[in-house]
Amino acid sequence: MKTKLISIVSATVLAWAAAAAPALAGTMNWDFYSLLNAQGLNNQDTGTNIDVFSQGSQTLYVAAASQQGSADATTECLGTWCLSGLDLWAKNAGTPSEQGLGLAHDPYGSGGEIYYPNGIGLYTAGISGHVSSFTIGSVQGTTMSGENWAVLGYNYNTGNWDTLGSGMGTSNGSGVVTYNGANLADYNLFVISQPNANLVNGSNDIVLMSMTTVPEPGTLALLAFGLAALGFTVIRRRNARTGA
Numbered sequence: 001m002k003t004k005l006i007s008i009v010s011a012t013v014l015a016w017a018a019a020a021a022p023a024l025a026g027t028m029n030w031d032f033y034s035l036l037n038a039q040g041l042n043n044q045d046t047g048t049n050i051d052v053f054s055q056g057s058q059t060l061y062v063a064a065a066s067q068q069g070s071a072d073a074t075t076e077c078l079g080t081w082c083l084s085g086l087d088l089w090a091k092n093a094g095t096p097s098e099q100g101l102g103l104a105h106d107p108y109g110s111g112g113e114i115y116y117p118n119g120i121g122l123y124t125a126g127i128s129g130h131v132s133s134f135t136i137g138s139v140q141g142t143t144m145s146g147e148n149w150a151v152l153g154y155n156y157n158t159g160n161w162d163t164l165g166s167g168m169g170t171s172n173g174s175g176v177v178t179y180n181g182a183n184l185a186d187y188n189l190f191v192i193s194q195p196n197a198n199l200v201n202g203s204n205d206i207v208l209m210s211m212t213t214v215p216e217p218g219t220l221a222l223l224a225f226g227l228a229a230l231g232f233t234v235i236r237r238r239n240a241r242t243g244a
Contacts, residue, residue: 027132030060030211033092033099041090043111045104049087058213059126064088064103065191067117078154079161081191084118091207097137097175100209113138113205119152119193120208127188127213133180134192135209141171149206150195151179153187162187166195176209 049064064084066073073082087104089112102112150166
């Protein structure tokens with residue numbers, strides 16, 4: 001009876017695991033350059049301020065965002081950030097650090113990047129897991145443009161946007177920054193922004209290159225339980241056959 005019960009539980013858990021395979025496979029990379037290309041977009045205005053990206057059963061919602069009170073903000077706001085009237089932009093300047101997701105009408109002539117007082121909003125509730133990192137490009141060094149970046153997360157308890165990470169490109173860097181703070185796991189609504197208007201050499205804009213997500217620890221634990229239960233069942237059956 002115990003063996004039969006364990007067999008049923010194992011079959012149920014493994015059936016669930018098969019359905020959730022994209023999440024269980026480990027880290028999922030959301031490369032916006034590739035995702036935009038899959039939509040037939042390359043270095044151009046996407047024609048909308050909201051987009052939806054899908055990989056398998058996973059869904060990510062993206063929107064142009066502006067700080068409340070700015071010329072680009074609309075009346076649809078959450079705290080200090082609002083849905084923007086700007087379109088999203090499929091950025092491709094030919095080099096890896098200059099490819100990804102930006103905003104139309106970049107005033108610095110960079111062909112569609114994120115610029116103050118605007119940002120890119122991401123809603124990850126359609127993803128089975130949590131965000132583990134963001135990679136931001138076109139973050140030039142202090143001797144060039146002094147370009148800044150910031151990752152914000154919406155705190156549903158306080159109604160505020162928390163600054164999860166921020167910084168500036170280094171003069172000898174590649175123009176690419178990856179932020180992978182552990183605090184990302186506590187949020188599912190983000191804004192990637194260029195946080196100030198201090199200009200050096202007439203440029204102050206960045207591009208969102210990619211985002212990575214990972215399964216929740218509980219999801220992996222449940223898979224491990226299912227596999228262990230299946231293994232136990234196989235051993236019991238084998239022993240029963242041998243005893244017979």
